[in-house]
Amino acid sequence: MNDQRPLIIIIAIVLVSVVLLTKLFLIQVADDSFLRRAERNAIQRVVDHPYRGLVYDRTGxxxxxxxxxxxxxxxxxxxxxxxTARFCDLFQISKEQLIEAYTSARKYSAVKPSPLKKQISxxxxxxxxxxxxxxxxxxxxTRAVRSYPQPSSANALGYIGEISARQLERDTLRYYRQGDYVGLSGIEGFYEPELRGIKGVKYRMVNVRGVDKGAFKNGEYDTASVAGHNLTSTIDLELQQYGEMLMAGKRGSVVAIEPKSxxxxxxxxxxxxDPNILTGAKFGANYMELNQDESKPLFNRPIMAMYPPGSIFKIVQSLVGLQMGVLSPNTxxxxxRSLVACHNHPNPVNLFGAVKYSCNPYYHQAYRAMINREVSRSTFKDTEIGLNAWxxxxxxxxxxxxxxxxxxxxKGGSIPSSNLYDRIYGPGRWKYSTIYSLSIGQGEMLVTPLQMANLAAIFANKGYYYPPHLVKAIDGDPxxxxxxxxxRMDVGVDAQHFDLIQDAMAEAIYGTAARAxxxxxxxxxxxxxAQNPQGEDHSVFIAFAPKDDPKIAIAVYVENAGWGGRAAASTASLMIxxxxxxxxxxxxxxxxxxAGKFM
Structure with missing residues (x-):
């Protein structure tokens, strides 16, 4: 019997060789997954962050x-x-900061990039x-931070900062990643979708030492970032800076509006x-300092501070009374003064005189006529019905x-309804004598400076307004x-009723606000x-000009400055x-x- 063992061994070797060659063929030719894996190991995906849109004032x-x-x-x-010591010295980072940043990055992802040191100049x-x-x-x-050529308009413009974990959770479109910057307040926050632009991606070849070897496949898969949209603000920068100069060293608000728009x-x-201090590497430290400042510079008073409107509200009372038919020019x-305190002026007065001289007892009696219209025999129920109608x-x-x-x-302020007084006193347990302070803009009534400036615009327009806004065009397109x-928003008062009130407001300038x-x-x-239980009263003034063709409507609040005809009226007049x-x-x-010596 012939020995066939050599033949068997040869056949086995051939079979194994065929299997190995087949596998090698599949790996190197037929199946490119290993090639793609190798390429991926040598490719670095770099996000190309777009430049945020620019912001211009109304004059460019x-x-x-x-x-x-x-x-x-x-x-x-x-x-x-x-x-480690040499690394920290080269990159100007402490060992503790290095460990903290690396640990945070590894916790986020071992294979995805994370910031080790941010905002390098x-x-x-x-x-x-x-x-x-x-x-x-x-x-x-490469990133970009915001810069401001003029240290102005900080509360209106707002600021950007690193996105928070909560914001990332709410990002349903998955646009943002950890470490991205996002608008956090002001125009920057509200118009974030328009300002942020569209991210791009670049794929770079790198060797094992991380050295950039050029674009992957000549940039075939790269996408360019798209800059954000530019905004044209409604702000007149020169007027804004002048107002900030006038309010230096004071607490309060100035809001000026173009009435027709x-x-x-x-x-x-x-x-x-200065908005420039909330940019760059010191953002966190500077923000904490501002946030702890007792004068509250981060508090946007024009839209967040709420005050009693005081005597300004009398012009609203006048129009409501006219529209309801309770008042007429001859009322x-x-x-x-046994009803409410007042100052010396001609007596008695009609509606024109009541506005001109700001007569408190007049509005005490006029408001009672609006509220208690004898709809119900019960004075309590009658007051409830009248208040809600008013x-x-x-x-x-x-x-x-x-x-x-x-x-x-x-903030929205407060115009009280019967529900408020029911909660305070109980249903059916309050009447006009409980709420009469509303007649002169006091009591439970609160408004913001923005609402008061808008009110001035309503009087300038004789009964309508456009909601106040800070951006007039996006990429030049209104x-x-x-x-x-x-x-357009109409207030439901006949335009003819405004004529008398406008004339009286013009006359009032030469009485209670001669400085204006x-x-x-x-x-x-x-x-x-506006009365202030915590200290000196607040000085308040609203106006529009020129009277017959209004170009500007304005409200000024100067806290703890006393009578409105001094600080607020003088400031408003200069702004106009x-x-x-x-x-x-x-x-x-x-x-x-x-000088600010108003008292």
Whole structure:
């Protein structure tokens, strides 16, 4: 029997060789998954962050632009350091910061990039870029922070910051990633979708040491980022800066509106801050300092501070009374100071005189006529019905709820209804004597400075307004702003009733607000002194000008400054002159306001 073992061995070797060659063929030719895996190991995916849109004022002056900065990114699985001390010295980071940042990055993902050091300046990047090749897993990502050529409009413009974990959870479109910057307040926050742009992606070839070897497949799979949309603000930067100068060292608000459009010309919150300090690497420390400041510079007073309107509200009472048919131009009441305190003026007065002289007892009696209309035999029920009917008129003036400006966190003030007094006193246990302070804008009534400026616009327009807004165009197109800002809102009062009130407001300037008078410019205005239980009363003034062709409506609140005819009226008058004339012709009045000695 022939020995066949050599043949069997040869056959076995051939079979094994065939199997191995087949497998090798499948790996190298037929199946490219291993090739793709190898390529992926050598490809770095780099997100190309877009530049945020720019912000201009209404005259085309730049208000916000981008300043490039760099984030030092790390891929934990690829990163290694042999000499920690040298690394920390080169990259200007402490050992504790390095450990904390690396631990946080590894916790997020071992294979995805995370920031190791954020917001490196151009100068610092130039110093460290040659050392990056010595540390696998490190690369630099270009970003941009906001810069402001003028230290103005901080509360209106807002600021950007790193996205929070809660915001990431709410990001249903999965646009953002950990470490991204996002608008957190002001215009930056409200118009975040328009400003942020569209991210791009670049695929780069790198060797085992992390050295960039060029674009993957000549950039075939790259996508370019798209810059955000540019915004044209309604703000007049020159007027805004002038108002901020006048309010320096004071607490309060100035809001100026173009009546025919609702465009906000100036929005001053005092005290404020330089918006440049909430950019760059010191954002966190500077934010904490501002947040702990007792003067509350981060508090946006024009939309968040709520005060009693005081005597300003009398002009609303006048129109409501006229529209209800309770008042007429000839309705006359005596200045009965046993009802409520008042100052010296001619007595008795009709409606015109009541506005001109701001007579408290007149409105005490007029308001009673609006509330107690003998609808019910019970004075308690009659007051409840009358209050709710009166409130329906008042809220149409944009009071008692947010106006919907293009800023977050706007407060709505309060116009009380019967529900409030039922909770306080119990149903059927309150009457007119409980609520009479509402007649002169006190009591449980609260408004914001923005609402008061809008009220001035309503009187300028004789019965309508456009919701106040801070952006007038997106990429130069006014039709791209939200539709609600282009929708006229009528207050439900006949235009003819406004004529008498406008005339009385113009006369009032020469009585309670003589400092506000401007030669050759007719101002219609109303002073107010909002009571403040915690200290000196607040000085309040609203106005519009020129009376017969209004170009500006304004509200000024100066906290703890007393009578409205002093601080608030003087400030408003200067703002009106600055906007209409472009210059100030009354330096003495300007010096008076800047000195701030109103009491």
């Amino acid at each position: 002056k730049i208000m916000v632009y981008n300043n490039p900065i760099f984030d030092l990114m790390v891929i934990p699985r690829e990163f290694s350091v042999k000499d 151009t100068t610092e990047f130039a110093r460290i870029q040659d050392y990056l090749i010595d540390y696998p897993g490190l690369f630099v990502m 609702g465009e906000v010309l100036a929005m001053i919150s005092a005290p404020s801050y 006359t009441y005596s200045c009965n 409130r329906e008129y008042v809220v149409k003036f944009g009071l008692g709820g947010p106006l919907g400006i293009d800023l977050y966190n706007e 039709n791209k702003i939200p539709q609600r800002f282009r929708t 008078a401007i030669n050759d410019i007719t101002i219609a205005g109303k002073t107010g002194t 002159e600055k906007y209409l004339r472009g210059e100030i012709t009354r330096p003495a009045l300007e010096e008076y306001v800047l």
